[in-house]
Amino acid sequence: MNEKQIEELFRAARAESPPDPAANLELNVMRAIRSHSAGQEPSLVEIFASLAPRLAAGAGLMLALCVAADFCLSNFVQPDLSSGLNQLAEQWLFAAP
């Protein structure tokens, strides 16, 4: 086998035309891309980023509830825990023996 014969082989092979692409190639590619995008597992940062607004809203609601509860207890329910404790301490200290 000499160089000329190998060149002939290359020349003949070069002339071969490829088959036509599959008719549904484009559809298959797009389907795979969509399923890949939909099925992609989110990272820890992405999970936190998506949860952050809900966590912030939850924390805000909790704060508001606490403030409201404190306001109600201190204004409408007497005595509150701290004043009750003070009262007990005073009674015990100054109680006549």
Added chain:
Amino acid sequence: MSDDDAELLARIREGATDEFSGLVQRHQSQVFAILYRYERDRHKLDDLAQETFIKAWRSLPQFDGRAPFAHWLSRIAVNVALDHLRKTKRQKSEVGLPELGEEALDWLRNEDDRPELESRQAAELLALAMRELSAAEQVVITMQELEGHSIKEICARTGSSSVAVRVRAMRARKKLRKALERLAEES
């Protein structure tokens, strides 16, 4: 980069995912032509073409638009072909004759007066002989001899150095000749 490609890419970057189908439509023949040099089985060829476009989609954020999209895509196709050759190399390393047509066998048998070989038969014979080459050698010799790329272009598309490409091309030619001679003896 063509204006149409740039326009489609800009729309994809703005979130219009479906516009990628336009790029697939436009470049599928080019991708098929590249991959067909490395894989002749129709089903596998379809799978490789699909893999090329999916990889291109995933790497799209890294495409900076300095080179034409077609060049960038062809580089991905070559890498997909290279990976495929490495995988198949492990499965089938022996050169066998039964897959060849009668015309190719005649060409191998007649040492002095070889008949003109039809392009399909020549490509099949070459594909068979190329199984003796490493994946990287196959890519280099295919790009150089069948696609007509220069050393510089091969370097750009494979990411290899000029010296590595030249050495691979030389080795590939040598191995190819040996493989063809062996096939001629066996035929």
